[in-house]
Amino acid sequence: MGRTLAEKVWDDHVVRRAEGEPDLLFIDLHLLHEVTSPQAFDGLRKAGRPVRRTDLTIATEDHNTPTLDIDKPIADPVSRTQLETLRKNCADFGVRLHSLGDVEQGVVHVVGPQLGLTQPGTTVVCGDSHTSTHGAFGALAFGIGTSQVEHVLATQTLPMARPKTMAITVEGELPAGVTAKDLILAIIAKIGTGGGQGYILEYRGSAIEKLSMEARMTICNMSIEAGARAGMIAPDETTFDYLKGRPHAPEGADWDAAVAYWKTLRTDDDAVFDAEVFIKAEELSPFVTWGTNPGQGAPLSASVPDPASYEDASERLAAEKALEYMGLEAGQPLRDIVVDTVFVGSCTNGRIEDLRAAADIVKGRKVADGVRMLIVPGSARVGLQAVSEGLDKVFTEAGAEWRHAGCSMCLGMNPDQLAPGERSASTSNRNFEGRQGKGGRTHLVSPQVAAATAVLGHLASPADLTEADDRTPAGV
C-alpha cells in the first residue's frame, strides 16, 4: 500500500524501531529560543552532557525582545536575565545564536525558512508549538516541551509514537480578497480546536498548490490551533524556487540530489489517510474570531453567535464565557466590533508578503482616530526588506508604528501588550484570554482585514474601503 507524505518523512528518520516502544526519530534541525531552553541546558550541565550536534542546532532571541530602543539595555530585568542566560548557554555549549541587533535575529519560525535551513523531508523541532510552520516545506515539524528540548540537545533524537494522518483537501479557487489566514481560521472553526489531536495534517488540493510559500507557512503555522502538532504540504516547484540560493540551501550536485529526493515526497495515489476533510475554496470569505479560542470564528459578514444555539453543553458554556470575557452580545454584527489596537506581525503573518498586503491597503489612507496600529516584522531581515521597499514609510505616514522584529504583541512577553479591556484585531494565532495582555481582547484576522480594520476603526475587509472616501488621491 502507498504511503502518505508524513509517513514517508517519518520512515526516513527512524533510528530505531521496536515492538511496543515509540519509534526513535532522528532530528535534522533543532531551533532554540530563550523561553523554553534554559531548564534544558541546566539539565545537560547537571548530567555533564554536551550538545550532540551543534551543527544541527541554531538559536535566536524572539519572545522577550523589545521592539523599540533595541540598542539600549532591556528594561525588564527578568527578560534581560533570560536573554543573558541563552547567550551564556549558547557560548558554553557552542550553539550558533542570533541575538537582538543581529541581522538574522527574528521570530524563530521566520528565521529558519529564510536562512534556507528548513527543507523538504527534514524533521524540525523547537520548544514552541508553532514549529508546525515549517511543515509548509514538506518537513515534519512539531513543537516540543523543555524535557524534549533537553533530549534532542543530548541525543539529536526523540522517542515518538507515530500519529495518525488527516488529509485536508481544499479544491478550487480562493475568491478575491480571501487569504491563507481566512482559510486556516475556517478550517479550525470547522474541525474544532481538538479536531486534529493525534494527527499529522496534510493540506492538499488545487487551492493549496496555488499558494505561495509564505501563505503555506501561515496555514501550517496554525495546525496546532486545530490540535495537530504538525501540518504538512507536499513540496513542489514553488518550494524549490523559494529555497534556491538561500544561505543554507544545497548547491551544485547536492542541490540536484536534494531535489530528486524532494520530488519523491508526495502522498502516493493509493495511500490511505486515517481521516479526511474536504473544503471548497469558493465558499470561503474573510474570516475572524469572536471568542477566546481559535475555533470560535465566523465569516466577517456574520454576527456573534448565540450560545444557546450550541447543542453541546460544554461548547455552549465555553461560548457564554467567551462572550462575557470579550464583552460581546449574541447577534451583534461582527463588522460593528470597534477595536483600539491593530497588530500586524508574528510567526503566522509577519513575513514580507504580509507586510506588503497590509501596506497596500493603508497606503494613502490614515489609521482611524483612537486606533494604534503596530507593525512588527517577523525578522530583522523582513524589516530590512520592507524598508528597502519603502513600506515602513507607508505605515508611518498612515499613522502606524513601525517596530523592530520579534514575537511582540502575539503573546506580550515584551512591553507590547494590550491594557485590560483593550480590543485588538491581530494577525497572530491565539485569542486566548489575556494572551496579548491581562484583560485584553483579541480578534484573529488576516493582514488585509487588520489593515482595513485599522483604517475604519471596526472589523472590516478591504472591500469595505472605497477609494473616494478613504484614500488620499495620489500626489496630494
Added chain:
Amino acid sequence: MEAFTKHTGRAVPLRRSNVDTDQIIPAHWLKKVTRDGFEDGLFEAWRKDPEFVLNKPERAGATVLVAGPDFGTGSSREHAVWALQNYGFKTVISSRFADIFRGNSLKNGLLTVVLDQKVVDGLWELVESDPQAEITVDLEAREVRAEGVTAPFELDENSRWRLLNGLDDISITLRDEEDIASYEAGRPAFKPRTVQV
C-alpha cells in the same frame, strides 16, 4: 523523574473546556529560568476571582485536578506542567488532552488520565457534593476509583513502564547510541547544517 504508582487525594473540579496553557501559566511567568516557583502563577487570572474553585477553602490541599475536555491546548510551555506540580497536583483527569501538554506531563511524572466525559461528569458531581471525597488513580491497575466509580483507563505500556519506574528518557535513549551513530553515518550530504564543524 519521580515515579508514579498510585495516588489518592481530594480533587478540584474544573468545569471548563479548552483550558489553554496561557490560562494554566500566563506568559510573563515564562521568563523564569528554573523549573520551580510557578505555583503562584497557576491559573493566575482566574484566581483573582474569590469564587474560582481553586480559591475555595475546602479545595486546599487537593491533589487531583478533574478538568473539562481539551485541557492544555495551545503553547508547548512545559511550565504549565511544572506550575500544576509546584502547586501540588499529582494527576489530572480529562476526557481529552492536547498532545504536547500530555507528552510534557508524562515526561515529568504528572499522570494525565483520559476518561470518558460521562465518567468525568460523575467525578465532578461526586467531588462537588462532597469536597472531602477522595479519588484514587492507580497506574499499576490502570484504574480510577472513587465512591461509586471504578473506571479503567488506557496508557501505552511504554509510558506506563517509564512512569512506574521514574525513568529518565535520555539515559534510555543513550543506551542506543550505536544506532544513532549509524543513522548519522548514513545521512545524505545535502541535509542542512547550521555551522560547519
